[in-house]
Amino acid sequence: MQTYLDCLACFMSQIVRVGQLLELPERDCLNMLCEFSADLAEIELADPPPKTSIRLYQMISRYVGSPDPFAAIKRESTEKALALYPRLQKRVAAAPDPLSLAAKFAVAGNVIDFGVASQFDLAQELDRVLDHGAFGHWQEELFRAALEKAEWLLYLGDNTGETVMDRLFIETIVRETATPVKYVVREAPIINDATFADALAAGLDACATIISSGCSAPGTVLELCSPEFLELFHQAPLIISKGQGNYETLSGVSAPLFFFLKAKCRVVADHLGVELGDLNLVRG
């Protein structure tokens, strides 16, 4: 997906919102706005937004003086999600169709995203799934057919905390279909995206092999991924791609992709052809 003009305006909003969330002084936020906008003309609109946002979040890290400004926020997200986990696990086990419910919880978990908003309610979003919340595309039958045939699957993670719902979904996949899963994390910290350590904290090592994409964008920019990851990506018989960042970077790529994401901005909702806020399961 290309970078739209709305994305450029959104980058400016992100600087302000994230600066305030990380309690940076107003002067620093203003300087970041000026610094980022000074190079606005150099942004390649053909690039997907997550590629451009590498520069944005590296700048924020520099101002905060930390390679992982969201470390505390990520810890808290994992703790909150783990506190919900036993209840969700029981609900999935008792459901008439555990795989379907676990998939829905996994997408609802995608509400966690400090790049898009500073506030959200994970528990409420999970409850809404049970009340037949707003779904856009939901091609579950296509996904199940692909899952039945796949010898293994590549699962591209997204946000920290959402990782716990990913774990529940993967555990359900493994229990129902015995399909081995490789869970993919970002190479280095960016926003609240899950790294190796964040995936470990969510307990994903118990049900999947955790690997890095080699890419530090908040998405999967193939040209920035490691050769080892690219080999797996091109061999994978089935790929689950979580979240907007992975959708923005992989939506035009030819691969056996299924996108699981909440449409959290107007640009992505329009690109998907759904309403803002809808939960989606859609074949690539």
Added chain:
Amino acid sequence: MQTYLDCLACFMSQIVRVGQLLELPERDCLNMLCEFSADLAEIELADPPPKTSIRLYQMISRYVGSPDPFAAIKRESTEKALALYPRLQKRVAAAPDPLSLAAKFAVAGNVIDFGVASQFDLAQELDRVLDHGAFGHWQEELFRAALEKAEWLLYLGDNTGETVMDRLFIETIVRETATPVKYVVREAPIINDATFADALAAGLDACATIISSGCSAPGTVLELCSPEFLELFHQAPLIISKGQGNYETLSGVSAPLFFFLKAKCRVVADHLGVELGDLNLVRG
């Protein structure tokens, strides 16, 4: 009210949204974003946002190649509002408290605003008033007490189309209290703000004297107003100030002000201490 960092990000969104609304080529919108952001460091945060947005809308006018890029949109807004007028007039005449209902319609009309959004539903907003829609501050008793004592009143207009609801409110004021009204418009076209011609098209000359503030900002920046207007402003026993732009420029000013506005952005809602979208009548 000062300019907040969120306002700077909002200026960038406005460039994109207004550029798209006016069907400017994407390249022009990108150039406008670059041009505006190049001078970001020079923006005085102590200034109210409407003062800064003069530069923004002058730039848009230059790119469009017209001193009044919103002329067609404004004509359409007036026509749509005039089509609703007979029905609203009947409702006000039949209401147990005509002044109160006319005041509410006047604030509901403030939903029209192409600076904040490209889409809104005027008829729906007016209907919501009848269904006891969301009100924040609503100091109607204070306003009525002030109105009873005032020998005349200054009414600071805002958006074109909203002018028709202003007319209905002023007609009701004149019928109930015989208070003469001076209706204030912008000196020159900016966004969809009402100028002399726009007020005339709404029929305001039949119930009020139409005057210009001398200021071409989408608000009332006193230091940019004409001496003639300032004299009236300082003499006025009562001032009705419509909309966010007038609120942003006059909220700290010592004068017998009553602000009538819908809180259309987070920054103004927080400044007022109300929810986003609330309708307000609040003493200055």
